[in-house]
Amino acid sequence: MNSLLIALVRALRSHCWLRLLGCAFILSSLGNGLTQVMVFGQLLRWNASPGTLTFAYMLATLPGFIGSVWGERLCRKMSPLRILILTEVFGMVALVFPLYGLLSHHIPALLVIQSAEALFSGMSYPALTLLFKRGLSAEELPAATAMETLIFSAQVLLGTGAGVLLFNVVSPLCILLLDALSFAASAILLLTTRKKFRVRDAQTMAADFPAHLPLHWKHYSPLQKRSILLLPALAAVGSPAMALLPALVQQIRPEETTGLALPLLFARSLGQLFGPLLLSADKLRQFSTSNRRILLCLVLFLGGYFLLSPLSAWPAVSLALIFSAHLASNVVFALGTFGVLQNFTSRQVATASALAWRGQVMVAGLATGAAGLLAESIGATGALYSISLASLTGVVILLWRYRT
Structure with missing residues (x-):
């Protein structure tokens, strides 16, 4: 089967700039994941309320709305690689907020870095x-x-994995230092990528963004x-x-919250x-228009979370x-990102991806x-059942409205 992983390996062998870009974002994502573990781990150590834990997750997504607006406009004025370099530099500077939060036992300062990372991701x-x-x-x-998929998974895979191993071994300040080093290394790699990509970028800039023809949803x-x-x-x-995962663990296993969360x-x-990497590259277009497959993935996702509480006595389960659950949900993520790339031209794709990102951020918030x-008011488990089932009903209506 021609999986996405095989397709990626082929492209990496053909494009030097893609190899450099991948390394840069994997390093950056490693640092972001470390910071996320540090923030949530520290909040759990300080016995933050379920509302604070959920609010922390919301701050990790909502500012991406503004960021996507900036990113869309900047794509019309400068090289996308220059934008990516700027986000890495700004991300490194923003680490002063969690540094202050750790030194001063200041929860809002810890939460600021969540907002900053969401802004730069947008x-x-x-x-x-x-x-x-x-x-x-x-x-x-x-x-x-x-x-x-690899870039956005690396944040939680490598960063969270390293964070879980390091959180109770080294100080949070050391984790922040590793994050800063990852941002710096990523910016250097992106500068090298820009040199490899510059010729094609200059040739396509004018063609991608003509002066007129504004894009609107109705078109x-x-x-x-x-x-x-x-x-x-x-x-x-x-x-x-x-968002409710840490609070769910806090509710069902209060005696070992950090150890399980x-x-x-x-x-x-x-x-x-x-x-996503197990998907067939040849069938992506077919899968991306299949309501049955998408809904099946979403139901499997919710099933994993709904069974978490009754089966929590067995950590391995x-x-x-x-x-x-996330094996299924990120299949939908891959189909969504492919659909935007496949169904929009170079002139449209930055606007379309920004619209998708803003919609994702707004709905998530x-x-x-x-x-x-x-x-x-009703506990993390009750909130999970109520909101998730209502959301799934809305998605069923949406997919039926735009069925193909």
């Missing part, structure tokens, strides 16, 4: 999508989907609209469960990585449930905020 997403669209042929777009075809809406649909179902985050990361409020 800026980088349209630039990264445009870079793939410019640099890869139509036949290589499955490789771009695999690379995006998109039903297939294009559906492609943009897949990521927000995934956020509606997935964000409440992901961090391994569950790592199991989530493994599922996010391996699910809990890890398997979360792994399987609303769903997560509602989950956090309900968790304070």
Whole structure:
């Protein structure tokens, strides 16, 4: 089977700039994951409330709305690689906030870094999508989907994995230092990537962004609209469960919250990585238009989280449930990112990806905020069932509306 992993290996062998870009983002994602573990681990150590834990997750997504607006506009004025370099530099500077939070026992300062990382991720997403669209042929777009999966999974896979191992071994300040070094190394690699990519970038800049022809939602075809809406649909179902995971563990296993929550985050990361890479590259277009397959994946995702509480007495089973849940959910993520790359031209793709990102962020923020409020009153488990089932119903209606 021609899987996404095989397609990615082929593209990496053909493009030096893609190899450099992948290394840069894997390093950056490693640092981001370390910071995420440090923030949530420290909040659990300080016995933060379920509402605070959920709010921390919301801050890790909501500012991406503003970031995607900036990123979309910047893509019309400068090289996407320059935008990516700027986000790495800004990310390193933003580490002063968690540094202050640790030294002063200041929870809001710890939460600021969540917002900063979301802002810079929102800026980088349209630039990264445009870079793939410019640099890869139509036949290589499955490789771009695999690379995006690898980049965004590396944050939780490598970063969370290293964070789980290091959190109780080294001080949080050492974790922040590793994060800063990863940002610096990533920026250097991106500078090298820019030199390799400069010729093609200069040739395609003018063609990609003519002066007129503004893009509007009403001008998109039903297939294009559906492609943009897949990521927000995934956020509606997935964000409440992901945000409530630390609070769920706090509720069902209060005596060993940190010891179980961090391994569950790592199991989530493994599922996010391996699910999409097992997809067939030749069938991506077919799968991306199949409502039955998408809904099956979302139901499997919720099933893993719904069974977490009754089966929590067996830690190995809990890890398997979360792994399987995100194995399914990130198949939907891969189909959504591929749909945007496949169904939009180079002139449209930055705007389309920014729209998808903003929709994802907005929906995630609303769903997560509602989950956090309900968790304070009826508990994390009740909030999970209520919000997730309502979101799944909305997604069913959405997919039926834009069926192909």
